[in-house]
Amino acid sequence: MQKAKRLSVIEKLITDENISSQDVLLRKLRARSIRCTQATLSRDLRQLGAGRIVDGKGGYKYAITDNPGGRISMPANIQLLPVIRDIVDAKGLIVIRTLPGNASNTAFYIDNTSRYEIAGTIAGDDTILIIPRDGISNSQAHTCLEIILPGLHEQVKKSKPGYVNQ
């Protein structure tokens, strides 16, 4: 499946370059042998929270925009992944375990993306509970987390089925 990759390339393109329209983006992707249609880009951009904004030069450009609700914008390139140890599904919720002391940072970061799919997070010292919104499937929630933290699931290898006393 190439969607995840396409999303990350799109994200990189619009932050690095000045993309003024979906058509331009389409061509840039094509130059990287990623082919899709404008319709798909429209959906991808929505999912990334990207919008077409006025670029100080009298034109337009795409950019990842902060959401209303006035959340706090974060520096884009914080290194979060190394602190994540584990990610587990539980009762329709998702538990992420981090290095000690890193849960609230990470949860704060996740919160601030204001993703629709995530109703909220709660963090202890080294554990974050991710609460997906009603109607969001498990895999939708995971896809969303992957967008927020690209590479998450590659990084954190799926934990093997474990032993339980019974």
Added chain:
Amino acid sequence: MQKAKRLSVIEKLITDENISSQDVLLRKLRARSIRCTQATLSRDLRQLGAGRIVDGKGGYKYAITDNPGGRISMPANIQLLPVIRDIVDAKGLIVIRTLPGNASNTAFYIDNTSRYEIAGTIAGDDTILIIPRDGISNSQAHTCLEIILPGLHEQVKKSKPGYVNQ
């Protein structure tokens, strides 16, 4: 010349309300006896540096966008319950989001009412998980919260069903 006034009304409208398209804006202006055409709005919005962005609820809205590079912006428009930002149903639980640092205060307050309907709460920094007791319906739980925090649901407008890529 009415342009200056129109611009300021537009600015106020898009920051106060959720304007999803220029057509909607056009009608709101008309209701204030400011009449112009969509073409003019397109130009005005460019001039204001306003863009149509993803609103976190699955839709689009206009907002004045900062130049990327991002600085910190905080919400400014809550009055009655100044610390509560958001309330969402999720998996039979209820998630309340507050301003940073206010979750445990608020949860403590809720806890101390000792309402039967609420089995317990868990608070992080800005998120509270409300766990209703078994057998308590969603709407019972909401009614209960409304009793504890009068005005809660008026204040925090229900979020619309959102868009999820699938």
Added chain:
DNA sequence: AAAATTATTGAATAAATATGCAAAAAGCTA
């Protein structure tokens, strides 16, 4: 105040973006 210059606007239309729907692809389960 008339003429000359500059700015604003609407109508029409071009350009760009979003979406319903059906089909294809990817995941899952047994």
Added chain:
DNA sequence: TAGCTTTTTGCATATTTATTCAATAATTTT
């Protein structure tokens, strides 16, 4: 792997936004 479910995608098109061009209104100059 076959059958079933969910997700992704393109096509066609609806919706939305930007722009061209001509006209009108405001502003400045003489």
